[in-house]
Amino acid sequence: MSAVIPYHRVNVLTGIKSARLIEDAQEYADLIKKARRPLLVLGPLLLKWSLDGKLLIEYALEIAKAANIPTCATAQVRAKMAELGIKPDSFYDVVEIINALKDPNWRGVRKEGNHDLVLFFGIRSDLGEQGLSVLKHFAPHLKTMTLCKFYFPNANYSLPNFRKDEQWKAFLESLIDNLKKGE
Amino acid sequence: MAEVKEMTRKLEEIHKKIKAEIPWEPVGPTPMPEIPDLRNWDMRLLKTYAPFYAPFCDLCCFCTYGKCDLTETRRGACGIDIATQQARWVLLSCLMGCSAHAAHGGHILEFLIERYGPDKKIDLGGSINIEAPHIRTVVGLKPETLGDLVIAIEYVFKEITHLLDSTAMGQEGSYLDYESKALHAGMLDHVGMEVADIAQIVGFNYPTSVADTPLIDLGWAAVDKSKPVILFVGHNPATSTVVIDYLRENNLYDQVEVCGVCCTALETSRYSDRAKVVGPFSRQLFFIRSGIADVIMTDEQCIRTDMPIEASKAGSSLIATLDKAMYGLEDASEMDTEDIVRQMVEDKKHFAILDPRKAAEVAAKVAIVIAPQRRKEWLTEGEAKELATKCNVCGMCEQVCPNLFNIGAGIAEVAKGNFDLIREQFNLCVGCGKCEAECPRKIPIFKIMQIAASKESWKVRAGRGPIMDTEIRTVGAPITLGTIPGVVAIVGCSNFPDIRDIAEMVDEFAKRKYIVVVSGCSAMVAGMWKDADGKTVYEKYPPAFDMGGVVNVGSCVANSHITGAAIKIANIFAALPLRGNYEVMADYVLNRVGAVGVAWGAYSQKAASIATGCNRLGIPVILGPHSSKYRRLYLSRKEEDDWRVMDARKREIVDTGEPSPEHLAYVCETKEKAMVMIPKLCIRKNDTPQGRAIKLNHYISLHKKYMGGGLPEDIHLFVRRDPDIPLVYKKEVRAYLQEIGWKPKEPVGLPTLIGTYPSKVSVDAVIH
Numbered sequence: 001m002s003a004v005i006p007y008h009r010v011n012v013l014t015g016i017k018s019a020r021l022i023e024d025a026q027e028y029a030d031l032i033k034k035a036r037r038p039l040l041v042l043g044p045l046l047l048k049w050s051l052d053g054k055l056l057i058e059y060a061l062e063i064a065k066a067a068n069i070p071t072c073a074t075a076q077v078r079a080k081m082a083e084l085g086i087k088p089d090s091f092y093d094v095v096e097i098i099n100a101l102k103d104p105n106w107r108g109v110r111k112e113g114n115h116d117l118v119l120f121f122g123i124r125s126d127l128g129e130q131g132l133s134v135l136k137h138f139a140p141h142l143k144t145m146t147l148c149k150f151y152f153p154n155a156n157y158s159l160p161n162f163r164k165d166e167q168w169k170a171f172l173e174s175l176i177d178n179l180k181k182g183e
Numbered sequence: 184m185a186e187v188k189e190m191t192r193k194l195e196e197i198h199k200k201i202k203a204e205i206p207w208e209p210v211g212p213t214p215m216p217e218i219p220d221l222r223n224w225d226m227r228l229l230k231t232y233a234p235f236y237a238p239f240c241d242l243c244c245f246c247t248y249g250k251c252d253l254t255e256t257r258r259g260a261c262g263i264d265i266a267t268q269q270a271r272w273v274l275l276s277c278l279m280g281c282s283a284h285a286a287h288g289g290h291i292l293e294f295l296i297e298r299y300g301p302d303k304k305i306d307l308g309g310s311i312n313i314e315a316p317h318i319r320t321v322v323g324l325k326p327e328t329l330g331d332l333v334i335a336i337e338y339v340f341k342e343i344t345h346l347l348d349s350t351a352m353g354q355e356g357s358y359l360d361y362e363s364k365a366l367h368a369g370m371l372d373h374v375g376m377e378v379a380d381i382a383q384i385v386g387f388n389y390p391t392s393v394a395d396t397p398l399i400d401l402g403w404a405a406v407d408k409s410k411p412v413i414l415f416v417g418h419n420p421a422t423s424t425v426v427i428d429y430l431r432e433n434n435l436y437d438q439v440e441v442c443g444v445c446c447t448a449l450e451t452s453r454y455s456d457r458a459k460v461v462g463p464f465s466r467q468l469f470f471i472r473s474g475i476a477d478v479i480m481t482d483e484q485c486i487r488t489d490m491p492i493e494a495s496k497a498g499s500s501l502i503a504t505l506d507k508a509m510y511g512l513e514d515a516s517e518m519d520t521e522d523i524v525r526q527m528v529e530d531k532k533h534f535a536i537l538d539p540r541k542a543a544e545v546a547a548k549v550a551i552v553i554a555p556q557r558r559k560e561w562l563t564e565g566e567a568k569e570l571a572t573k574c575n576v577c578g579m580c581e582q583v584c585p586n587l588f589n590i591g592a593g594i595a596e597v598a599k600g601n602f603d604l605i606r607e608q609f610n611l612c613v614g615c616g617k618c619e620a621e622c623p624r625k626i627p628i629f630k631i632m633q634i635a636a637s638k639e640s641w642k643v644r645a646g647r648g649p650i651m652d653t654e655i656r657t658v659g660a661p662i663t664l665g666t667i668p669g670v671v672a673i674v675g676c677s678n679f680p681d682i683r684d685i686a687e688m689v690d691e692f693a694k695r696k697y698i699v700v701v702s703g704c705s706a707m708v709a710g711m712w713k714d715a716d717g718k719t720v721y722e723k724y725p726p727a728f729d730m731g732g733v734v735n736v737g738s739c740v741a742n743s744h745i746t747g748a749a750i751k752i753a754n755i756f757a758a759l760p761l762r763g764n765y766e767v768m769a770d771y772v773l774n775r776v777g778a779v780g781v782a783w784g785a786y787s788q789k790a791a792s793i794a795t796g797c798n799r800l801g802i803p804v805i806l807g808p809h810s811s812k813y814r815r816l817y818l819s820r821k822e823e824d825d826w827r828v829m830d831a832r833k834r835e836i837v838d839t840g841e842p843s844p845e846h847l848a849y850v851c852e853t854k855e856k857a858m859v860m861i862p863k864l865c866i867r868k869n870d871t872p873q874g875r876a877i878k879l880n881h882y883i884s885l886h887k888k889y890m891g892g893g894l895p896e897d898i899h900l901f902v903r904r905d906p907d908i909p910l911v912y913k914k915e916v917r918a919y920l921q922e923i924g925w926k927p928k929e930p931v932g933l934p935t936l937i938g939t940y941p942s943k944v945s946v947d948a949v950i951h
Contacts, residue, residue: 009583015241017254044853076855079891091896093860095811095850099235099818125587127852130237130811137238137265140255 006151007161011129013153017136021151021160025171029178031145031157032067035117037108040064041097042088043123044075045148051169059172060121061086063147066179070109072097074123094123098131104141114141120155121147129154147172200334201324201763211764212943214323215338218345218367224766225363225799227940228773231824232798232817232847234362236269239814243268246352261352270361271350273791273815277368278347280792283484284740285339285375287419288382290483290505292332294421294539295386301330305385308392310651316750316761317377317743321370323763329382336378339371362815369795370765376743376793383740384648387424389453394654394726394734396645397456401710403470405459405640407440411554413546414476414499415443416467418484418739420450422504422539426480427455429543439550444470445485446703446738452645453737460643462711463677463704465614465784469636471497472629475559477550480542483507484739485676485787491533498557500549501533504542509535516541524548562633564602570631571598573624580618580628585809586611586680590618590628597631609635610682613786643710644721646702646737650748652755654728658698659756663775665874667730668881669865670698670778672745672802675793677704678786678809684854685783686712689720689733691858695881696730697865700745704784706735742793746800749776757951766937766944773801773844774828774934777865777878780804781857785813794848803844803864808852817847822900828868829938830931831946836939837931841900843868855889863895868934872906880909883916899925 004021006012022028032038046057057080064071070089073081078091090109092100100106106114118135120128125148132154135144143156149168152158162168197215198204213220244250248260258264263271295303305326307314315326318335326332346364349355355364383389390396406412415423423443430436442459443451444467451458461470464485471479471487474497481490482505491510494501503509515523515534520541526532527549536542562570574594581589590612593605609632619628661667671692673685685708693699701709710719724733728748736744753771754761761768772778780797782790785806791813794804798817806813819842827838843866851857862881870878879901886895894912899920902908904927908916938946 007582008587010585010587013241014239015254016252017241044855074856075851075853076889076891078893079889082891082893093856094852095235095816095818099820102235103820124808124852126585127808127811127850130239133239133241134235134237137241137254138236 004151004153004160006125006129006153008125008150010126011153018153019151019155019158022157023160023171025174026178028145028157028175032069032117032119032179037113037115038067038069038117038119039072039109039115040069040119040121041072041074041094041123042077042121043094043128044077045124046077046122047080049122051165056122057081057084059176062176063179066176069119072109094127094131098134101135101142102138117143117145119145119147125150125152128152197323201322203323205325207325208760208762210323211760211762211767213765214763216321216765217342218364221367221765222363223941224769225366226359227936228798228847229359229362229817231819231826234266234270234358235816235818236266237811237814238265238269239812241265262356266358267356267361269814270358270365271355273813274346274361274365274368275350276788276813277365277372277792277795278343280787280789281339281368281372281375282343283789284372284379285336285343286507287483287740288375288379289336289340290419291379291382291386291421292329292336295382296329299329299386301328301333303329303385305329305331305381307381307384307649310392310653311649312652313751313754314649315377315381316747316754317373320750320761320765320768321374326381329385332378332382335374339375342367342371365795366799369792369797370799372792373743373746373796376740377747379740380648380737380743383420383450387420387454389648390645391648392651394647394651394728396647396726398642398721399452399456399458399460399645400640401460401462401643401707402640403461403466403473403475403636404638406442406461406475408475408559410438410440411550412440412442412476413478413480413550414461414470415447415451415480415482416445417482417486418446418450419482419505420447420454422480422482422542423447423451424454425539426543426546427451427458429540429547433547435547439547447482449646449703449706449738456645460707463707465612465677465679465682465704468493468614468616469629469632471499473561473633474498474557477554477557478502478546480504480546481508484789494533495531500527500553502542502546503535504537504539506537520544524552528552561638562630564634567597567631567634568600570627571595573626574598575624577623579621579623583617583621585615585617586613594626594628594631597634602634605632605635611680613678641710641713642719642721643707644726644735646706646735646741647726648737648741649744650728650734650751652751655748655751655755658729659752661730662752662777663756663869665777665867665870665878668695668697668777668862668878670700670748670776671861671865672700672778672780673705673709673783674702674742674745674780675705675782675784675790676786677708677784678807679708679784680807681854682708683712685709686720687854688781688783688858692861693720693724693731693733698728698730698732698734700728700734700736702736702742702745703739709733739789746797746802749778749800749802752776759949759951764948766942767948769799769801770936770949773936775867775869777867777870778802779844779861779864781861782810783807783857785810798847803847803849805857805860805864806848806850808850811850816849818849819845821845821897827939828931828934828936829946831933831935831938831949833932834946839868839931839934840928841868841903843901858889859886859895866901868931872904872930875901875903875907876909879907880911883909883912894919899923903928903930
């Protein structure tokens, strides 16, 4: 397979190890279910982006609920979550949570041990890609996964560059359904 | 024995250079420090603020063994690992930045010494006695003449060579040592910047020892395009000042419009308050493509590398005035002036002219001849709509945008006659032009965006250079006690997520009675906003270095005056000797001066270097989201890190558990998060209860404003005893502290890191 070029060209990979591209929501759901201590990191774009009038933060919270994934609210995400009456499991800004995740001895947001799968959703793609690079190089003890509509080469698992928002919406809905099946 | 002799000889040489026999202060332990001399200080900083590396590239391609893949535990053919490779990049970036400023300073010195001789006195006015806090602290020299500044800049040049040497293949093998070297480069940068700006102030008679400098017209609508227009681009005012002299001497200044983009604009407006500031670096290509400039004169730094192509496209004439960027143009420095003018007018040729006087004469003559022949009109909405109809919303433009926004959507709206989106997007545009280059239909996106550019003009206060000693005496106590909640330096380049963020940050913190200091491109865009009364932040707030003041120090090189002010607080207010005494100064600033830098749009290597210099001096820096591409931050892990300090009064090491300042180099994704981090990073262990309560009041209220109610989850780490809790939040904070089982702790009387790591400096040295 030829290399996948990320949608935002500033994120083009200069290296060898790149993300496995996954389009099948079932496969994503299986990976999430298999994880013992996953974490969902919520970025501020979730408050800006919507699909058919539904804010992405709502999809994110449905994913967290369906798979009982603890959340980490970055930037001003906590403000919106407070509005929605939901308290995140932790508050760190993106570089802080990544810095903590780097440490294999960190106890994680539920104090049960560091996370083995970290899902990133709603972080601007250049900062997100840099954060994923940190974990790719310095956190071999965990895997990373992205839920944004772009390909992130530095993740372990990434969605493709969805050409249409409908494809992304269908993926997220299917992911939520698949996660619910295991409840 | 031989080693001791060598050290003595070296020290003797240093003492000779810095005129140690002049006893203005005793010479401290590290005059003219070399790479190892402050290494222990660096290692102490790096213990708490560990480097956080975000590799931008997984490979090393520096030598012919490569490319080497450094992912996971792999090492390159030379043995280097990924962390050390990132640290090497950081050092290289800092060296590029440091060299740019130092070479600028070196050039200005040469230019001015040629004009005035080396004995020209340094006189910064009646309110500034500590004229060069960095040179005094780092070099150990009190510069009295331009010739003395040469001693300082030669020291910087020498150290740069050693540092650059360490980046060659098969040299340094520790990321921590590369970081120490990067911190060294950053420190040198502030010396180089200080040399440059002092020389400029002295040589060009810039305002000094005055706060209320003139308000300068700002924005491209401020430029009178009915006149011949000369545009300066870059940072070095050697030529722009000569152009103004030429226009004045020949009674042409009323007939010719002089303006600038980026720092030369700020420099030129310090020389003549009639010069206009077009805007920051991000507006360079827009303005050039508008064709309003008849003659473009480039000097150095932050100039487009495709300037001859762009100038030709716009029908403007180009003169490259410095050897740093000659673009392959013919060097006309020795040619006959009239011949150059003829070739520029008739043959549309561009030239490099390194003789400022000749460049000035040519620029004026060419501008006056060609201006009447050129069309200089803004695009109309009708014309924009027509050009935009070719867009088929393919999305190629969005894919190459460094600020990740979809300009194609804005263009498509223009085609429908709706200009709202593109006006909004103009605030996000960083001005690189990659969208237009990528467009398969060759739509002139930048031209279309002319309709989005505000035709309003604003004001920016002319750069005033150093903070006055008299001001330091007034604010020294309240800053170190915490009753002035902090000094917020909003500085640097224009790679902003949104250009409007800057004025909002300035307004927010000036309103809260912080001291707000600005420089460079950030100083310009701070002025590009008006309140309901039509006032910019420069008209709304006083220009004093005092609570609630907004101070523009000047261009990039004037950043040295901001860090210099921190040193002056230690020296003037706390009466600590600074001569060759860097560790004591930095330790004082880290523990007692609540200052934070905000480089929200940092893009260049210069910004990396300036920020790293701030870090070595103990000043934390907040960076915008793009700056994750600098590859390295300095982060702590909150209470998990080492927050032990020496209480110098009790002579005992105290584990404060208080993460202040929490980080040294930090990236925020959004303005909202930055608004909350700024007050937090102004907290210092030296705060009095009253000062701490004021600082926490801002931290909590900004957290509530931007993070949606509730208390900051780490507030307990910053409350030492009940009096630290701000009155207005007393009940809420007490309840929270009780809930989590918080225990009070004693504030540290005189906090210092000296005594907690191996150092030649004794604890006595920090007691004033």
